[in-house]
Each structure stands twice: as structure tokens, then as C-alpha cells.
Amino acid sequence: DVKVTQSSRYLVKRTGEKVFLECVQDMDHENMFWYRQDPGLGLRLIYFSYDVKMKEKGDIPEGYSVSREKKERFSLILESASTNQTSMYLCASVPNPRQGYQETQYFGPGTRLLVL
Amino acid sequence: AQTVTQSQPEMSVQEAETVTLSCTYDTSENNYYLFWYKQPPSRQMILVIRQEAYKQQNATENRFSVNFQKAAKSFSLKISDSQLGDTAMYFCAFHIYGGATNKLIFGTGTLLAVQP
Numbered sequence: 001d002v003k004v005t006q007s008s009r010y011l012v013k014r015t016g017e018k019v020f021l022e023c024v025q026d027m028d029h030e031n032m033f034w035y036r037q038d039p040g041l042g043l044r045l046i047y048f049s050y051d052v053k054m055k056e057k058g059d060i061p062e063g064y065s066v067s068r069e070k071k072e073r074f075s076l077i078l079e080s081a082s083t084n085q086t087s088m089y090l091c092a093s094v095p096n097p098r099q100g101y102q103e104t105q106y107f108g109p110g111t112r113l114l115v116l
Numbered sequence: 117a118q119t120v121t122q123s124q125p126e127m128s129v130q131e132a133e134t135v136t137l138s139c140t141y142d143t144s145e146n147n148y149y150l151f152w153y154k155q156p157p158s159r160q161m162i163l164v165i166r167q168e169a170y171k172q173q174n175a176t177e178n179r180f181s182v183n184f185q186k187a188a189k190s191f192s193l194k195i196s197d198s199q200l201g202d203t204a205m206y207f208c209a210f211h212i213y214g215g216a217t218n219k220l221i222f223g224t225g226t227l228l229a230v231q232p
Binding site for chain 2: 033035040041042043044045048058090092102104105107108109110
């Protein structure tokens with residue numbers, strides 16, 4: 001079974017703090033994603049990475065950065081946390097398409113972040 | 117731009133009955149995948165069912181089936197013999213085959229409550 005883990009289930013931080021959210025997958029997937037989930041807005045893509053040290057902005061990258069130094073690990077960084085970044089953060093991974101077949105994304109359990 | 121619309125923010129169904137969750141999408145592409153994901157309370161997001169756009173036959177997975185209407189760009193999920201464990205947030209998602217990335221585009225979700 002694919003396993004995607006996230007470093008924390010719940011996190012409370014102060015405004016202005018630097019926050020690190022870690023995601024690790026154990027299936028050698030090339031692609032990893034960070035989403036933010038808010039009521040009534042669904043999942044919105046923050047950043048994704050299709051290889052080590054490669055990253056692309058998603059739909060809402062402002063206020064975030066990412067790091068992918070190893071294939072299995074994808075970190076989301078809030079440089080200076082703000083209250084409007086209070087949310088549920090989901091990590092996901094998926095392999096590259098092989099022979100015309102697109103695998104589904106596998107999700108981590110989520111990190112619920114509260115910024116005070 | 118590709119969009120996914122779930123017009124039912126919340127639904128309720130009695131145990132053992134059937135319920136249908138609606139999803140419409142918008143794209144000019146011809147080859148794509150559609151997914152339904154389930155997110156139980158405080159638990160990990162998991163795939164329920166997937167449909168390749170080139171396949172005319174509707175996908176089924178045990179009690180879960182879809183009604184895929186490509187011309188109408190509609191992709192509804194039918195849950196038969198509803199069980200208490202089906203209580204969850206359900207997300208419809210869309211992915212373009214052969215695109216530059218493996219991005220999924222999500223709807224805003226439907227919260228389904230199965231009543232005893």
C-alpha cells in the first residue's frame with residue numbers, strides 16, 4: 001500500500017512565525033502536491049513538484065514556498081504565517097503516467113494549521 | 117479554464133437507501149479522467165471510483181457507480197444501499213490526460229450524512 005505521511009495532524013502557530021509542513025511518501029512517486037482545503041472552496045493547489053529540486057506554482061502560491069531535496073520528501077514553508085493561512089493542508093503524490101495510464105493521487109492524512 | 121462544479125453542498129440519506137451526488141465539469145479537451153474521492157471525518161482522502169473519458173461504459177465499484185454523460189459534461193456518483201460508513205465529504209475531480217502536469221482540479225465537495 002502506498003503510504004503518504006505528514007509530520008503533524010494539528011499545529012498551532014503565532015502570526016509571523018516560520019512554519020514547516022513535511023510530507024513523505026514511500027512509493028518512489030515522481031510527483032508531489034500541496035493543497036489547501038477550506039470549507040466551500042474545495043481543494044486548491046498551492047505548489048507541486050514533478051522531480052527532485054523541481055517545483056511549479058499552483059493556483060494559490062502567494063505566501064508559501066516549497067522544498068524538494070529528496071524524492072520522497074516535499075516540504076511546504078510558510079515564510080511568515082498569517083491568520084488567513086489557517087486551514088487544512090493536504091499532501092498528495094502520484095507516479096508519472098506509464099504507458100498511457102494515469103494513476104490516481106494518494107493523499108496524506110492532512111495537517112490542520114491554526115495561526116493565532 | 118477547466119472547472120468542476122458540485123452544486124449540492126450537503127446531502128442526507130437514510131441507511132440502506134440510494135443517493136446520487138452530482139458533478140459537472142467544463143473543458144474543451146477530449147481525453148481526460150474523472151474521479152470521485154471520499155474524505156471521512158478526520159480520516160484520509162481515498163479514491164472511490166474513476167472514469168476514463170474515452171470509455172462509454174460507466175464505471176462501477178461495488179455499491180458505487182457513476183453516470184457519465186460526456187456530451188452534457190456530467191459525472192454523477194450513485195451510492196446504493198447506503199451505510200453509516202459512507203458518511204463523508206465527497207469530492208469530484210478532473211484530470212487532463214497527457215497534459216503538462218498531473219494536476220487534479222477539484223470541486224467544492226458534497227457533505228453526505230447517512231442517517232440510521
